[in-house]
Amino acid sequence: MKFQFTKEREAKLPNIFAKYPTKRAAMLPILWLVQEQEGWISEEAMQVVAAKLELAPGAVQEVVSFYTMFNRKPLGQHHIQVCNNFCCRLRGADWLVDYVKQKTGCKVGETSSDGRFHLSTVECLASCGTAPMMQINNDYYENLTPEKVDKILKDLT
Amino acid sequence: MTFVLTKNCEVQNMPQLEVARKHGAYASLEKLFARQPKDIIEEVKTSGLRGRGGAGFPTGMKWSFVPQNTGKPIYLVVNADESEPGTFKDRFLLERDPHLLIEGIIAASYAIGSHTAYVYFRGEFYRQWELFEKACAEARAAGLIGKNILGKGYDLEIYAHRGAGAYICGEETALLSSLEGGRGYPRIKPPFPAIEGLFACPTIVNNVETICAVPYIVREGGAGYRKFGTEKSSGTKLFSVCGHVKKPGVYEVPLGTPFKSFFKDYCGGTNGRPLKAVIVGGSSVPVLTAEQVMTMTLDYEAAQIAGTLLGSGGMIIVDDSVCAVEALADLARFYAHESCGQCTPCREGTGWSKKILDRLEAGRGEDSDISLLLQLADNMGGKTICTFADALAMPIRSWIKCFRTEFEDHLRLKTCPMKIGTLNSIRSS
Structure with missing residues (x-):
């Protein structure tokens, strides 16, 4: 699959490079642009990024593989990340994981058959005081109850 | 409630510059620019402010380590990679009062002679990052960021940078590796970042909460800040x-x-x-x-x-509903997951700790497991580039020390005592 940035995103690149004294430092912001556009980061995209940064593709790949938020395969439309770290478990993360599994039909680490949901469990998201909680794409949902989860999932397009 | 940091955190729409200004945001800048940078460092030294990210190192002293004569740029890096389980205080400040952080960044940058500041947000803090970008844009339009701030002849650029999901990037040298576009690998110290940090230039890395305390110190003086707290732990x-x-x-x-x-x-x-x-x-x-x-x-x-x-x-x-072994197993899982893998004692030690604790909790432990865990802790603590491995070694030692009988009960009963409802089920197990 060939990758190229959309015109709008391509136009953002000079501004990103201007923030840093080296090209390499623009790595994470540019990888975020890729993921924002595609939902994941393919090897072809890594090659394009490597060329922009004047690095070998392997130098980009080793970065992508280090960070848990960079997806190396397409996920569902809504990436549901339930925190089941120690602090969230103290406030009932276990039922939340089970409940979301049941509601979406996904096991942890899987995408639903209709491609709408992808379920992950994650470590601390700095929301311990409002646990149990989950993140869906860029948003946090906190102090969750079964009723709240039902409504949140229903309201997702 | 005492209000050095959270005074305006309940104010509606505080992230908007107009509202923030009505509540005194940026009021410290007149005082700031009326003084020499070295005097500001002295004021922070007097305040006794210590780093709020975890290490508690005296902030003013850290700032004074920055060499001013290298000819290289000096950087301020703000650590907003808040990821330590149980910690959500920086997030509170970022969401409630981003202009307080910007005001603190201006003061800290001025003091250390920096003209470029980076704020490193954890990747999951997308909305907080967005809010900060917006606050920066407003501050820039008002002449508070950029060239010749408030006509005082001081230039400062502030850039927000997003991480991508790695606890270790909260460690200051790992954060710098990440900001330079690499894997978040910690670096050997020395050289300390103040001498050779970001892009091999002198760099101060401070936590969000630390920086947010600076405007108060500029406004009220170091002695004013010392009114709070104890002799050695001020503020x-x-x-x-x-x-x-x-x-x-x-x-x-x-x-x-x-x-x-x-x-x-x-x-x-x-x-x-x-x-x-x-x-x-x-x-x-x-x-x-x-x-x-x-x-x-x-x-x-x-x-x-x-x-x-x-x-x-x-x-x-x-x-008292929590089993000590299960709690420690949960903590170990976190560290095993987040170890960057650079140093063997940490990469292997965190993983083995988790495995041993899981089998203990499941009732499949071996008699030597408690001493094995303590031995692992000794092999992890102080033997790696950063203190990440210590961050599991300390919980292992302390949970075993405080709740040793619970660990022994798991071995004796071959199950988790908390998961047994009645005496009958002990007998039948």
């Missing part, structure tokens, strides 16, 4: 309280406040069950039993005497 600190507590949340108190009254008056006590244990400074610090914590005051020195650390102020309240 106020945010504590984020979670777990089995009636009123979880973020509270600002003067250092030296007794835990007992803090817990009762601010947090409303536990949810009803007896208190078992408290982790006072984020998951990495040694756990204390209910008895130990009740006599402690919330300051750096008292924490050390009690056998723990104040850390990030991420306070985890644990009641």
